Amino acid sequence: MAFTRATGKHRRPSRMQRGTVRAAGVAALATTGVIGTLAAPALAAEQPEAEQTGLLPVITLGDSVADQIDAQADAQKLAAEKALAEQRAEAAAKKRAEERAEAAREAEERAAREAERKRLNTFVSPIAGSYVSTGYRTGGAVWSSGSHTGVDFHAASGTVVQAVGMGTVVEAGWGGAYGNQVVVRMHDGTYTQYGHLSSIAVAVGQSVVPGQQLGLSGATGNVTGAHLHFEARTGEEYGSDIDPISYLRSHGVNI
Numbered sequence: 001m002a003f004t005r006a007t008g009k010h011r012r013p014s015r016m017q018r019g020t021v022r023a024a025g026v027a028a029l030a031t032t033g034v035i036g037t038l039a040a041p042a043l044a045a046e047q048p049e050a051e052q053t054g055l056l057p058v059i060t061l062g063d064s065v066a067d068q069i070d071a072q073a074d075a076q077k078l079a080a081e082k083a084l085a086e087q088r089a090e091a092a093a094k095k096r097a098e099e100r101a102e103a104a105r106e107a108e109e110r111a112a113r114e115a116e117r118k119r120l121n122t123f124v125s126p127i128a129g130s131y132v133s134t135g136y137r138t139g140g141a142v143w144s145s146g147s148h149t150g151v152d153f154h155a156a157s158g159t160v161v162q163a164v165g166m167g168t169v170v171e172a173g174w175g176g177a178y179g180n181q182v183v184v185r186m187h188d189g190t191y192t193q194y195g196h197l198s199s200i201a202v203a204v205g206q207s208v209v210p211g212q213q214l215g216l217s218g219a220t221g222n223v224t225g226a227h228l229h230f231e232a233r234t235g236e237e238y239g240s241d242i243d244p245i246s247y248l249r250s251h252g253v254n255i
Contacts (some may be wrong), residue, residue: 120187123165123251124210126194126230127153127217132255133227136243149241150193150231155217157226161194163208164248170236172204178229179221182214183236190247191236195229196221 134152155161167186175181178195182202185191198218202208219226232247233240248255 120166120209122210123248123253124162125153125248125253125255126161126164126192127155127159127228128162130154130159130228132245136245149238150195150229151244153228153230155226155228157198157216157218159217159228161197161214161217161228163210163212163214164192164230164253165210165251167192167208169202169204169206169208169214172200172202172206175221177222179223180215180218181221184208184214185236190242191233191240192244193229193231193233195231196223196227198226 130153132151133154134148136148136151138148161182163184165186167184169182170185170191171181171183173180175195178193180197180200181193181195182197182200183191183193194214196218197215197220200215201213202215208214217226217228223229230244232242232244234242245255
């Protein structure tokens with residue numbers, strides 16, 4: 001009577017078939033050192049035997065040793081996958097940190113540029129903490145035009161005189177009745193004049209910023225005492241004067 005051999009999908013592979021497949025795994029794992037980590041007693045206990053397949057002898061391993069090899073291979077694969085995932089996560093975190101640092105640096109640079117822009121557009125008094133001793137358009141024979149074309153700021157000789165705003169020096173030297181003077185073309189196209197200086201600290205063509213020292217106050221030129229003569233003009237030449245106090249106040253200076 002003939003018996004048909006079961007071939008269903010639930011049929012357990014023969015020992016020889018499992019051994020052959022795992023033997024291939026043994027060969028692969030031996031090159032990576034996996035076999036070397038197996039307990040020698042376990043292998044000895046299994047007493048692997050050679051099977052003849054008609055090609056090369058194949059070692060048939062016992063189920064427990066084969067299972068150990070499978071488990072160890074799976075563990076190494078999981079460890080490798082975990083290490084790769086950690087490397088990727090670390091690289092992503094590093095990239096995010098670099099992006100945040102770059103964004104913070106750019107924001108800081110923008111804030112610094114804005115602060116510098118505001119500083120350069122700020123106006124100040126030509127003499128810090130001083131006051132006007134002679135007003136604009138005050139009449140008198142002491143002025144050739146018949147009236148005062150600027151204002152006088154109270155200042156003892158040697159007081160620091162500063163640029164009221166950002167601009168370029170167009171005159172720096174003797175100015176006749178004005179004595180030692182500095183004239184600055186402002187960034188908005190107007191001009192400011194600083195007269196009767198005892199010394200000058202800038203040169204023609206030099207750029208100046210608000211609060212920068214132009215020289216020291218004095219009593220040079222046509223004066224009766226030390227002070228600073230300050231003018232605001234629409235042009236560089238004499239006679240284009242405008243109210244210097246209104247000019248400074250329009251630029252935010254509290255006079």
